[in-house]
Amino acid sequence: MIKDVAEMHNNLSAGEEEAPERVPVPRSLVPHLSETAILLDIDGTLLDLMPTPREVWVPPGLAKTLNGLMEQTSGALALVSGRSLNDIDLIFAPDQFPAVGGHGAEMRLNVDAEAVSGQAPPMDKELKRRLAAIARLSPGILLEDKGYSLALHYRLAPHAERAIYEAISLIRADLPEAPIEVLPGKCVFEIKHAGFTKANGVRELMKQAPFMGRKPLFIGDDVTDESVFAIMPDMKGLAFSVGRRAEGVNGHFDAPSDVREFLAHILDDARIPAPR
Template sequence: MITFPRLLTDRSALFLDFDGTLADLAQRPDSVQVPRELVPLLDRLHDRLHGALALVTGRAREDIEPMLSPWRWPAAFEHGSVRQSTHGSSLQPEPLGLAAVLQAARNLAAHHTGLLVEHKRTSMALHFRQTPSLEALCVTTMASAIANDPDLQLLRGKAVVEVKSARVSKGRAIEAFMQEAPFAGRAPVFAGDDVTDEAGFEVVQRLGGEGIKVGDGPTCALHRCPSPDALRTWLSDSLHTHTPTP
């Protein structure tokens, strides 16, 4: 069932995933088309919420910032391994075992056309959207590569398998923002589309806020919307409709 929370108020804290949430998914991460109105919309929301807006994405900072230029919002990148707040930035070290996992992914991609290996600062992703029949092989290969390393965690997303530090998540990144101004004391709202966003939904709802699942699939989020376009419309409505603080 499609249900949206009430429109944002002056006391909301807004957290947003990017791929599949603010912008439609594409065959390759570098092929995503950013809607023309997205950056101005984020700027206006940032101002309306007095700075309490942050992007929370699995993307690397160097990858996504040029797509949303000029960038001026707080954000957590790589599932929270890299976090930029109004109080400065923090960076988790690359897990020691990531080099071996990268090599396993690259060896697999060398033998199968259509696989894409993405090396970020502190994590990696193996994309198989162009060759969906290889999903099981990709998952098995990556799971085997991290089997003996408790510091690494496997994430299965939409046509991607990611490996990151087990000590970071989108949920933990949101918790960190919620302890800082201007987010502290507000009601958090988080919109995301993938399995990797479930930790964020759990955190905002535990803190008295609301999660919005974009698209299909099981979720713990209280609300659901059909598409990134529908979410952008709801966000725009929050700008144009004055909703008093409860």
């Protein structure tokens, strides 16, 4: 079934209107990295949002920090994104990292492993065609085909938000039994199959070495990350949101730059020799 777009859209808008208090995330919350699995969303969390998805870039020093955390966690660091694994690799090239891609549709446990599909069914071609046609409503609406999902970005056409929302709602009314989920985000509506989520991908990831038996630390920023926030208590993990105080998180960061600084600091802390 298609989730209620209006309800989700209203929830997102309400969350963005609240200006979170600036509360630094204490590094003391983080278990020793030998006991931790670090799970990180990309867009809006690790990397600053840009006018188009293709304009995001990896700031100097971030790859070095991520590789250092990979070493300190014995490989238990993964990127968790709605982007495909191929897209993730293009962004971080020449570096590669373990990852959950396509909102849980794909997974790679380590840089030497083959990508594993979560057997996510492809989106119906006719449905994809109808959704893609929404991009014609206004110049500046960008269509991103992620393989397992479609995203309609309107950062360059903010006036078109209502028109996109109404067009998706019409398709929802025509196909009430279609097994898709609509996720409103930061100047984007993303449509994917309802049978898989980032949370499903994280649950599967945490069953596999080197993640198994560790306490997950997840950082995300958007509605698509809320399913992972929700399962962190079950795993005795920690969840932090970026840009807004999401429900049920242990703390929040104001911006991706704060996340990058935090990760650099916990890496430095891990490298300090223990007192004799």
